Amino acid sequence: xxxxxxKILAMRKDAAEIFYKALHAVQPDDAIxxxxxxxxxxxxxGNREYHLPGYKNVFVxxxxxxGAPMAAAIEDLIGESVTEGIVTVKYGHGSDLNRIKLKEAAxxxxxxxxxxxxxxxxxxxxxAGKDDLVLCLISGGGSALMPFPYDGLTLKDKQDTxxxxxxxxxxxxxxxxxxxxxxxxKGGQLARAAYPATIVTLMLSDVVGDDLDIIASGPTVPDxxxxxxxxxxxxxxxxxxxxxxxxxxxxxxxxxGLIPETPKxxxxxxxxxxxxxxxxxxxxxxxxxxEAGHLGYxxxxxxxxxxxxxxxxxxxxxAIAKEIxxxxxxxxxxxxxxxxxxxxxxxxGSGLGGRNQEFAxxxxxxxxxxxxxxxxxxxxxxxxxxxxAAGAFSDTHTVKRAEKxxxxxxxxxxxxxxYHFFQKLGDLFITGPTQTNVMDLRIVLVK
Numbered sequence: 001x002x003x004x005x006x007k008i009l010a011m012r013k014d015a016a017e018i019f020y021k022a023l024h025a026v027q028p029d030d031a032i033x034x035x036x037x038x039x040x041x042x043x044x045x046g047n048r049e050y051h052l053p054g055y056k057n058v059f060v061x062x063x064x065x066x067g068a069p070m071a072a073a074i075e076d077l078i079g080e081s082v083t084e085g086i087v088t089v090k091y092g093h094g095s096d097l098n099r100i101k102l103k104e105a106a107x108x109x110x111x112x113x114x115x116x117x118x119x120x121x122x123x124x125x126x127x128a129g130k131d132d133l134v135l136c137l138i139s140g141g142g143s144a145l146m147p148f149p150y151d152g153l154t155l156k157d158k159q160d161t162x163x164x165x166x167x168x169x170x171x172x173x174x175x176x177x178x179x180x181x182x183x184x185x186k187g188g189q190l191a192r193a194a195y196p197a198t199i200v201t202l203m204l205s206d207v208v209g210d211d212l213d214i215i216a217s218g219p220t221v222p223d224x225x226x227x228x229x230x231x232x233x234x235x236x237x238x239x240x241x242x243x244x245x246x247x248x249x250x251x252x253x254x255x256x257g258l259i260p261e262t263p264k265x266x267x268x269x270x271x272x273x274x275x276x277x278x279x280x281x282x283x284x285x286x287x288x289x290x291e292a293g294h295l296g297y298x299x300x301x302x303x304x305x306x307x308x309x310x311x312x313x314x315x316x317x318x319a320i321a322k323e324i325x326x327x328x329x330x331x332x333x334x335x336x337x338x339x340x341x342x343x344x345x346x347x348x349g350s351g352l353g354g355r356n357q358e359f360a361x362x363x364x365x366x367x368x369x370x371x372x373x374x375x376x377x378x379x380x381x382x383x384x385x386x387x388x389a390a391g392a393f394s395d396t397h398t399v400k401r402a403e404k405x406x407x408x409x410x411x412x413x414x415x416x417x418x419y420h421f422f423q424k425l426g427d428l429f430i431t432g433p434t435q436t437n438v439m440d441l442r443i444v445l446v447k
Contacts, residue, residue: 007372007399008082008372008396011372011374011447012018012108013352014374014445015315015374015376015393017291018291019429019443021286021287021290021291022288022291022380023380023436024284024287025283025284026204026280026284026287027069027178027280027435028066028069028070028139028149029070029072031079031204031278031279032074035202035278036074038077038078038200039165045097045200046274049114050200052078052081053443054069054399055131056129056132057128057129057131057132057133058081058132058133058135059082059085059124059133059135059197060086060099060136060301061075061085061087061134061190062088062121062139063088063117063122063137063145064088064137064216064437065089065140065381065433066090066139066140066146066204066325067093067102067145068087068089068095068097068139068435069247069435069436070139070204071087071137071415072095072097074100074137075098082099082101085099085101085124086103086120086121086124087100087103087113087134087137088102088103088104088105088117088118088147089103089145090104090105090107091104091106091107097289103116104271105266106144106145107141107144107145108144108166109162110145110147110155110162111155112155115147118148119148122185124196125194125197125199125237127395128194128197129197132198133200134194134197135199135202136165136190136219137202138201138215138216138219139216140204140216140218140381140438141437142173142219143216145184146219147183147277148183148184148185148186151182151447152244152250152288153246155248157246157247159311160178160242160244161244161247162175165312167239168239169344170233170344171344172207172208173208174233174237175370176207176214176228176269176344176396177230180213180217180263182251185219186216186219187213187218187221187223187262188219188223188267188269189263190219190220191267191273192267192269194220196272197272198272199220200223200272200275200276202278203275203276204278204279204438205277205438206439207439208305208306208307208341208342209305212275215277216246219411220273220275221273221275222264222265223264224260224264227254231251231255236246244384251446262282269299270351279385279436279438280438281380281438281439281440283438285338285339285340285441288299288338288441289336292338296329299329299331299335300320300331300336301339302337302339303341304339304341305341306339306340307343308344309343309346309363311312311358311362314359314377317363318362318375318444319366320337321373321446322367322373324446325371325373325446334447336443336444336446338442339442340441341439343359343440348414349414349415350416351412351418352385352387352416352417353384353385353387353436354387354391354418355384356384356391356392356440357384357391357419357421358385358413359375359377359442360375360377360418360422361392361409361422362410362413363377364394364398364399365399365409365410365413366417367395367396368396368398370396370447372445374445375442375443375445376393376395376442377391377440377441377442378390378392378431378440378441379391379437380437380439381434381436382434383433387419389429389430392418392429393429394427398427432434
């Protein structure tokens with residue numbers, strides 16, 4: 001092995017260490033303990049306090065990939081004060097708890113288990129009275145894990161609609177706008193079901209900008225969007241011919257006022273509803289920045305709010321890395337470029353992959369022929385698209401190594417098949433379930 005190859009391997013190790021430090025900063029149980037304290041029978045959440053003996057019941061509900069550790073932390077915190085609870089998590093993310101039932105369901109496309117769990121959550125919320133406290137635990141993936149179709153709509157209608165949206169480069173804001181208007185539980189409707197109980201929601205944000213009404217489609221948050229916005233989204237992406245007829249009719253009935261709008265900020269349910277973000281992408285990036293500094297890198301944190309087509313975002317990151325090599329701008333070597341957010345992929349091929357693997361593949365083409373650049377792009381939830389990988393590594397040797405194996409990176413990119421490309425190279429980044437979810441992390445190292 002030559003010196004340059006040894007340096008690349010060392011940089012890959014650095015990138016992984018930076019990624020794992022970022023993950024550690026947004027572990028759900030630690031996040032709950034930072035924001036919640038329990039002293040003298042009083043639960044302190046943020047700057048509010050709740051004297052638990054003053055409530056007849058304490059219910060716990062929620063959904064998301066981080067639901068299990070969040071629920072476990074609540075049980076550890078207030079123990080037998082919990083009357084009953086139901087939280088939906090992704091398959092393989094469950095655990096054994098005492099008072100809170102964990103229901104496993106599918107993500108990103110909802111299934112019948114998710115529908116049954118969402119119905120149970122809604123019914124539990126409806127049972128809550130004015131002297132009850134409802135704790136709602138929300139994290140990324142909650143939209144898919146809490147499907148409760150509006151009357152007259154089917155789960156398959158929702159599945160087909162989400163498939164169409166996922167394949168056309170729709171943003172998470174657009175997707176969740178649709179989800180809120182074809183659901184009975186999203187877009188503030190869980191809060192309306194629980195009213196007049198007091199409801200407190202703890203959220204791990206997995207959306208750009210940390211918009212409360214977008215995280216898991218905002219089940220306890222006033223909805224700013226409308227049925228008319230849904231129609232605009234379908235038109236903007238030329239989706240009307242691919243959306244189930246019942247969904248289109250439902251949206252038109254909503255626009256006509258024949259179906260009630262989602263609750264807005266003036267709804268009385270929100271007088272007793274409080275929402276608090278306890279973890280987000282920027283917190284993970286700050287931790288990554290500190291670790292990169294400890295490893296000797298000059299660090300530039302670009303943004304936690306990066307969106308757009310994945311391969312174009314990758315080209316920009318690659319361009320910054322090449323600029324550092326050529327001119328020492330915007331910072332000197334050794335350099336670490338960090339960014340977060342959630343990009344999108346316009347799927348035109350039939351391959352397998354996700355936005356992080358596609359980012360790494362696209363960037364590998366742009367940095368080929370340079371020296372000592374390593375890129376790691378990964379999802380903080382440990383999954384990237386419908387794969388077992390969180391993302392992938394690429395570096396300035398990736399394209400050359402691929403050519404020796406008769407792999408054409410351009411063809412794999414064209415077919416949206418980054419998974420099989422990196423699988424053949426042994427460059428998939430596999431973490432397993434991380435029990436958290438605050439969007440994606442991208443790490444670019446230059447030496």
